[in-house]
Amino acid sequence: MAKVLNYGMVGGGPDAFIGDAHRRAISLDESARLVAGVFSRNAEKSKKMGEVLHIEEERCYKDYETMALEEAKREDGIDFVVVVTPNASHYEICKAFLNVGIHVVCDKPVTTTYEKAVELQKLAEEKSLLFMVTYTYMGHVTAKYARDLIASGAIGDVRAVMAEYPQGWLAFEDNVGGKQGEWRCDPAQSGGVNCLGDLGTHVENAVATMTGLKIRRLLAKMDVIVPGRKLDDNDSVLIEFDNGATGIFWTSQVAIGCDNSLRVRIYGSEGTILWFQETPEKITVIDKNGTIREVHRGYGDIDSKAAKYGRLPAGHTEGWLEAMGNLYRSFTECVSAKEEGTFTEEMIDYPTVKDGVEGLAFVEACLKSSQNGNVWVEL
Structure with missing residues (x-):
């Protein structure tokens, strides 16, 4: 033992x-x-x-x-x-x-x-x-399955990625969301970015982990929407990956009605994968002939490398804490x-920590792009 x-x-x-x-x-x-x-x-x-x-x-x-x-x-x-x-x-x-x-x-x-x-x-x-x-x-069984499925060549070469993480908890003026939001909105404690550091790094890591692709260059527009804020609360980023694929990342803390809506759509030459954090018990796989399959955690379609992390039988929901x-x-x-x-x-x-380093490279490239008038920046 x-x-x-x-x-x-x-x-x-x-x-x-x-x-x-x-x-x-x-x-x-x-x-x-x-x-x-x-x-x-x-x-x-x-x-x-x-x-x-x-x-x-x-x-x-x-x-x-x-x-x-x-x-x-x-x-x-x-x-x-x-x-x-x-x-x-x-x-x-x-x-x-x-x-x-x-x-x-x-x-x-x-x-x-x-x-x-x-x-x-x-x-x-x-x-x-x-x-x-x-x-x-990236601890979710289905996120690991997406990574393994793409690595196996199941959807061919990745051509395009759409990824987003909207929240709505900081949408209102004079409300920083209590203790958790207070330090995130404070440049002295959060480090010069708010939304991009809190949510954008999750988006970057999710896409990098699932696809294995690295960002070649990007163009970012980082907005401060809520009056009185000092740091970004809404970010839009155009991406070009090392294999030539393109991507669009969006993160927001002013999207009323959204909680932790991390969503990744990966489009390949042979199929598509759709993954949504708020329903992590399933992943949608679309074959090249248009057949749509919902693969659920707890069943045999999930390969053993990912399935070993399952803790409960299918239908007994696992979530963020288990991840x-x-x-x-x-x-x-x-x-x-x-x-x-x-x-x-x-x-x-x-x-x-290497993944952490890549997240900071992404953040700093976005800052450089946004501060210089939304220009393309090489990573």
Whole structure:
């Protein structure tokens, strides 16, 4: 039986949605237990959160620097850290744990600049450490199936991609959506982009993961629609991929009526794949003769590479939390294999820091394009 790993968390304090989601996702497979953390910049809040989570007092640290150093010294120290703080703090926190030899999981985007993301990638590689970036949607069984189906040549050469991620929660003036929206709309905490960093990086990663294509160049129009906002809340991007295929990406936080409507349409020379995040139990495959098939998770059409991540029988709905848990399943298996000396690169089935770097390259190219009058920019 595999050893239960120890992990720590930076962020994820009282009323923090994403930290709680990570903890619940990890608990699905009981592959790791939370033993240390800095849950808030407010020492009292952090301490209280530690008590709620049954963390030993001595392992509820005053800051992440102390946590990294002390946990690295312990025989029972953490095997990996989960970073769930606002974007601007990701770089320094991740760097501190990598420097002392601790594997890292970080929410996306991995940093606020491409240069810093590259630095973290190089550091992880130099120290032979694993680094996962939680593009959660790519943990869905059907998203993995789409990736494998396209790689097999089932829809031929990809010719065009339409991808979008609209939300409506920040559509109103003088309403930043509470605590979660407040830091996203603040340039000091989010890193110069709002909608594109929060949603656009998901779109870029979903398309890159499913198709295997890289962006050659792009043209972006980044809008600030709601009065009083400083950062983008609606983005339109034209894409040219390395194989000559074209794409259109749209992200928005002002699309009233939309929740988390990540949708990807991939058109190939031999067929089409349609995938919608809000109905992740199925994927639509259209053959070249126009035959439309709905493939459902839990049935034999899903290949074993993707199907192994299914947790429930067909008809018992799996969703976003299970998708995140699937990423952690692969990550913790890789961490355990590292410790046992059996790890190989082929084992990785989660978004890595390299994917995070590509997300920041996309963001910065969009910024450059938009700021220079919506011009084409090479990646």
